[in-house]
Amino acid sequence: MKITTRAGAVIASAALAALALSSCSGGGTGxxxxxxxxDENKPDKLTVAAWMDxxxxxLASFEDxxxxxxxxxxxxxxxxAQTVLRNGLSSGGAGLSDVHLIELDWWTEMMAVPEDWVELPEIPDRWVDWKVTQGSVDGVITGYGTDIGPLGVAYNEEMMAAAxxxxxxxxFGEFIGGDAASWQSFLDAGREYVATADNYYIDSLSSAFQAAVNLLPDAFEDPESGKPYNMADNAQIEELFMMFAEAAEDGISAGIxxxxxxxxxxxxxxxxxxxxxxxxxxxxxxxNAAGVPGWRVSSTFPDGGGNWGGSFFSVPATGENTxxxxxxxxxLTSPEAAVQWFHTTGQFPSQLEAIASPDIAETENEFFGGQRLGQIYGDLAAAAGDAAAGGYRGENFAGIQTLVTDGIRLVESGSATAQEAWDSVVSEFDALGFDTAD
Known part of the structure; x- marks a missing residue:
């Protein structure tokens, strides 16, 4: 395996213990x-907790x-990183770094007690507006935004032509639905592809399902109360789940x-x-696909596009060097830094100046056939608009999403039918004993 992991933004993996946490909220406003x-309070060293290069x-320029x-x-x-942070917050800050990188999907859990975090000064016009909103608690900024994850579809041009x-x-854009592309048209295209191809349409429907969930305004929890919806009654999730699970039954996914x-x-x-x-x-x-020609990124995406992932740098209030x-x-979140992140890790910036920078928009990517990925993803982000912010993510969002996504994997692996997998998801959710929303 050769995977450079940015796993916090990849597949939410909160421990099941976190799932059973009842919804709580911190006092105060931030x-x-x-x-x-x-100079009097300047330390010799600062630490930053993260999981990426x-x-x-x-860092050298900051030290200079x-x-x-x-x-x-x-x-x-x-x-x-999430586990260490969770444990540190529950033990008065023990073992925490001066700065922590926090992934969007577990942001709400980490911010359950706003007083655990330092209020960050506003920096006008640095980020897209919705990124600032995401990084705030009760209107108080507690996280400075790093990247965003505008959604695209990578496809192999040579495989498509062979099929x-x-x-x-x-x-390819027309094949998956063109201007009217939806998840249904995307999955139906997969059925058409595997009918003539000698390989699978997609690596994993569980990953695609996660992207689709991110577009829902309130997938798992009630924005008013913060309580999870009863899974058996969550019609929007059941409908989406069955759409993807039935595609998995039809064998369009490798399940990897x-x-x-x-x-x-x-x-x-x-x-x-x-x-x-x-x-x-x-x-x-x-x-991971080095040496395999034909990969490109489409400018067409189901349901108009959205966002998956993105993180924030936050400062624990218990630190000695806040x-x-x-x-x-x-x-670390300046526009200049964002351009460096883009060229080092491929992270797409949330900073307005960086998004507009020719150094990002006009850079040609050799692996993807000379495509200007910065421009493609910038256009995808613009097409998604405010919807790119995603829906409500309560304290239990990441864990519930993992539970439901695992149900798709059951079908991909051939361990269950679509209906059996859904019934299993409902049963496992019920076993957690949540106080659900009315």
Missing amino acids: GSNAGEAT FPPEL EYGIEVVVDSFPDGAS GVATDADS PIGHADWGAGFQNRQWATVVTPAWMAGIIAE AWAVKLADY
Whole structure:
């Protein structure tokens, strides 16, 4: 397997123990104030907890400018970082770093007690508006945005041509539904593809299903009360689940999502022809599919597009160096830093200046046939508009999503029919004993 993992934004993996947490809310309206960063309170070192590679020059330039060494407390994946953060917050800040990277899907859980976090100063006009809203609690900014994940579909032009269904970007866009593309038309295209091809249409329907869930305004929880909806009565999720599960029954998916041990080998073996690909995944595909020609990113996406993933840098209030930690979080999310992140990890920026930068929009990607991915994903983000912010994510969103997504995997693996898998999801949800919304 060859996977550069950005797993916190890949497949939500909150522990089942977190699922059973009753909905709680912190008092007050936000975190504490960090004070002013001065020479008198300047530390020799700052730590930042994250699970991705940092641009080589970024941390060195901060040290050159301020004389403070920055040490990355590195985690193998987002799930590991989430566990350490959860444990630290529940034990008065023990073991926490000065700055933490927090993934969108588990943001609400980590922000359950706003006083655990430092209130961050507003930086006008740096980010797209909805990113600031996502990174705020009761109107108080507690996270500075890093990337966003505008959604695209990566497809292999050579495989599509061999199957006789599409030969270029325009014909592939029409193949999956054109301007009226929906998840149903995307899945029906998969049925047409496997009827003539000798490989699968998509790597994993569980991943595609997760992307579709992200577009719902209130997938699992009531925005008013924060309580989970009763799964047996959640008609929108059942309908979406059955749509994807029935496609899985029809054999259009290899059932191998990113993070699976065989995902990299699947590219090399040409096992599938499409992957639902948020912007941050494009670089991971290029690495894992190295040497396999024909991969491109479509400018057409079901239901008009959306967002998957994105993170924030936040400062725990219990830290000893909160004033300088805020300055570091600011530095790591500047437009200049965002351009560096894009070229290092492929993360698509949430910073307005960076999005408009020719250094991103006009950069040609050799692996994807010279496509300007920055421009393609910028257009996809613009097409999605405010819907890119995604729907309501309560404290139990990540865990419930994992439970439901695992149901799709049951069908992909041949372990259950679509109906049996849905019944299993409902049963497992009921066993958790949530106090559900009326």
